[in-house]
Amino acid sequence: MEQFIVSARKYRPKHFKDVVGQQAITNTLENAIKNNHLAQALLFTGPRGVGKTSCARILAKRINQQDAENAEEEDFAFNIFELDAASNNSVDDIRSLTDQVRIPPQTGKYKVYIIDEVHMLSQAAFNAFLKTLEEPPAHAIFILATTEKHKIIPTILSRCQIFDFKRIGVLDAKNYLKTISEKENITAEDDALHIIAQKADGAMRDALSIFDRVVSFSGKNLTREAVTENLNVLDYDTYFGMTDLLLANKIPEVLNAFNVVLGKGFEGHHFINGLASHFRDLLVAKDKVTLELLEVGDNAKKKYLMQATAASIPFLMQAIQKANDCDLNYRASKNQRLLVELSLMQIASITFDGEKKKSANYIIPATFFQSLSPTKKKITKILVSKTETVKTAVTAVVEKPKPALERPILKNLGRLAKEPSKYSLKGFNKQKDTKKTTVQENFDNHPKDAFTEKKLQDLWKSYVELLNKKGERSIASIIGTDIPTLGADFQISFTVPNKLMQDQFKKGRPKLMNFLREKLNNYGIAIVVLLNEAVEKKFAYTPDEKYKKLKEKNPLLEKLRQAFELDL
Known part of the structure; x- marks a missing residue:
C-alpha cells in the first residue's frame, strides 16, 4: 500500500512561481x-x-x-x-x-x-x-x-x-485548491472550495489540511453540503433563510429557526457573528463599487445580489448595529440565548409598521402573532358574536359536556374572543372603522363631468404639495411614489411597491377621493391600489446620484458646473 503524503508536504512550492499570493x-x-x-x-x-x-x-x-x-x-x-x-x-x-x-x-x-x-x-x-x-x-x-x-x-x-508576508486571499486559495483537485482527479464544487478557503483564514497550509480532511470524509466528490457538515460551519443558506424571515417580520419562525441552529450544536455567539457578517455582505452587494469586497463564489454572489434588493440600507445599518451590540454583550450575559433571541426579535421588528414612530428596541407585540389550534380557532370564530350566541356556539362545537375543571378555560377563551373595550385605543379605532364602513354614500344623482388624465395628474401633484404644507409628509411621500393612470368608467389606477404602503394609502384614500371629486366635479371616480413589488423607488444616497437627479430636473445645472469648473 502506497504511503499517504499530506497535501501540505506533497505540494510544498519548489519554485518561486509556485508560491501562492x-x-x-x-x-x-x-x-x-x-x-x-x-x-x-x-x-x-x-x-x-x-x-x-x-x-x-x-x-x-x-x-x-x-x-x-x-x-x-x-x-x-x-x-x-x-x-x-x-x-x-x-x-x-x-x-x-x-x-x-x-x-x-x-x-x-x-x-x-x-x-x-x-x-x-x-x-x-x-x-x-x-x-x-x-x-x-x-x-x-x-x-x-x-x-x-x-x-x-x-x-x-x-x-x-x-x-x-500577507495573508493569502480567499480567491487565491480557492484557485490553488481547484488546481490540486484537478491533479488529484477530485470533482469539487466551487462553493465547497470557497468555504474551505474561508475556513483557512489566509493560511495555505491550513487550507490544504482541511482539504485532505474533507476528501477523506466525502471521497472524490466534494459538495458544499459535505464540506459544511464536516467542518461544522453554518451554511450561508441558513443566513439567507433567516434574513428572509427577519425582513418578513415573522418572529415565531425566526425563533424556531434559531432553535434549529442551536440544536445542531452551534453556539449563539457564532451564529450572531455570522449573521452580522451576512448583513455586511448584503450592504456591500448594494453598490457596484463595493461589489469586489464580496468574497464569495459566483452562485452565492447571485443570491446576495437578489436579497440585497429586498433589504433597504436603513434596515441593514440598524440590523448590523443590533447584532454588534449582541456580540459585545454576549460574554457578560447571564442568559446568552435570551440575549440573542431579543436581538433577533428587535431586528425582525425594524421594518414592521414603518410609518409609526417607535423606540430603538421596539419588538412587535406577541398578540400580533397569536395563533390557536384548529379546534380553538373554530370556537373563537363562533364566539365573536354576542354572549348569548357564545353559549350556544360552545355547546355546538364541544361534543360532550366539559368537567368542572375545564369550564374556566372556555370562559377565558370566550373573554379573549370578545370585542375590545370601547375605552381602549384598539376599541376606539375599531368603533371608528365600523362607523366608516357602515356609512355608505350614494352618488347616483351627483355630477360626473369628464376630465383628462393630464388634469388628474396635475391635481394629484397639487394634493401632494397640500399634504406637505400641512405637515403630513408620510402619506404625501406614499401618494407621490407613482403617477396615476385613468381607465374606463373614471377608474384611477395607482401602483405601490409594497404591502405596507398599500395599507397606508388605503387609510388616506377617502380624503384624496373627496379632494378629487370636488376639483373634477365628478363623483363617479374610483381609485384602485395595485401592488407591484418589482417596482423600486430610486433614492439618491451618494453625491453623484444626488447630482444626477438634480440634473434631470434642470439640465442647465451641468452648464453651470462646466462654466465654473466645479467638482461634484
Whole structure:
C-alpha cells in the first residue's frame, strides 16, 4: 500500500512561481538574485502557513544555482543549514552556529542559514548573534523566519532586510485548491472550495489540511453540503433563510429557526457573528463599487445580489448595529440565548409598521402573532358574536359536556374572543372603522363631468404639495411614489411597491377621493391600489446620484458646473 503524503508536504512550492499570493515578495527576491543585489540578512515575517519557510528554502537553493553551470543537476543541500529556534534557543546553540559560519562552502558560492521561529531565541542568544549578523563572512547569508516580529529585539531588526508576508486571499486559495483537485482527479464544487478557503483564514497550509480532511470524509466528490457538515460551519443558506424571515417580520419562525441552529450544536455567539457578517455582505452587494469586497463564489454572489434588493440600507445599518451590540454583550450575559433571541426579535421588528414612530428596541407585540389550534380557532370564530350566541356556539362545537375543571378555560377563551373595550385605543379605532364602513354614500344623482388624465395628474401633484404644507409628509411621500393612470368608467389606477404602503394609502384614500371629486366635479371616480413589488423607488444616497437627479430636473445645472469648473 502506497504511503499517504499530506497535501501540505506533497505540494510544498519548489519554485518561486509556485508560491501562492506573495507575488511582490517572490519577484523582489528573484530580481535581487539576478542583479546580485541580495542582502546578507533577511527576515521573513507574517502569519502561519503563508510561505515563509518555503520561500526561504527556495531562495537558499536559487542563490547557488545562479552561478552554477549545471544548476539543476548540482546538489547544494550541504550548503543549507536549518535551525529550529524553538528547540535550539540557548547561547550555546548560537555559539555553535557562529563557529560553523567561519568555514567557507566546499561547493557553490554561499552557505545559507535558515533560522525558523527566530523569536523563540532567548535574550542572551540574541545578543550573542548580534555581531555575526552585523558583519557576517562574504560567503554566509542568514534567513530568519518568524510569526511574531514584535518579540524580536530592535537591534536584530535593524540588521535585517524585512519582508512582510500577507495573508493569502480567499480567491487565491480557492484557485490553488481547484488546481490540486484537478491533479488529484477530485470533482469539487466551487462553493465547497470557497468555504474551505474561508475556513483557512489566509493560511495555505491550513487550507490544504482541511482539504485532505474533507476528501477523506466525502471521497472524490466534494459538495458544499459535505464540506459544511464536516467542518461544522453554518451554511450561508441558513443566513439567507433567516434574513428572509427577519425582513418578513415573522418572529415565531425566526425563533424556531434559531432553535434549529442551536440544536445542531452551534453556539449563539457564532451564529450572531455570522449573521452580522451576512448583513455586511448584503450592504456591500448594494453598490457596484463595493461589489469586489464580496468574497464569495459566483452562485452565492447571485443570491446576495437578489436579497440585497429586498433589504433597504436603513434596515441593514440598524440590523448590523443590533447584532454588534449582541456580540459585545454576549460574554457578560447571564442568559446568552435570551440575549440573542431579543436581538433577533428587535431586528425582525425594524421594518414592521414603518410609518409609526417607535423606540430603538421596539419588538412587535406577541398578540400580533397569536395563533390557536384548529379546534380553538373554530370556537373563537363562533364566539365573536354576542354572549348569548357564545353559549350556544360552545355547546355546538364541544361534543360532550366539559368537567368542572375545564369550564374556566372556555370562559377565558370566550373573554379573549370578545370585542375590545370601547375605552381602549384598539376599541376606539375599531368603533371608528365600523362607523366608516357602515356609512355608505350614494352618488347616483351627483355630477360626473369628464376630465383628462393630464388634469388628474396635475391635481394629484397639487394634493401632494397640500399634504406637505400641512405637515403630513408620510402619506404625501406614499401618494407621490407613482403617477396615476385613468381607465374606463373614471377608474384611477395607482401602483405601490409594497404591502405596507398599500395599507397606508388605503387609510388616506377617502380624503384624496373627496379632494378629487370636488376639483373634477365628478363623483363617479374610483381609485384602485395595485401592488407591484418589482417596482423600486430610486433614492439618491451618494453625491453623484444626488447630482444626477438634480440634473434631470434642470439640465442647465451641468452648464453651470462646466462654466465654473466645479467638482461634484
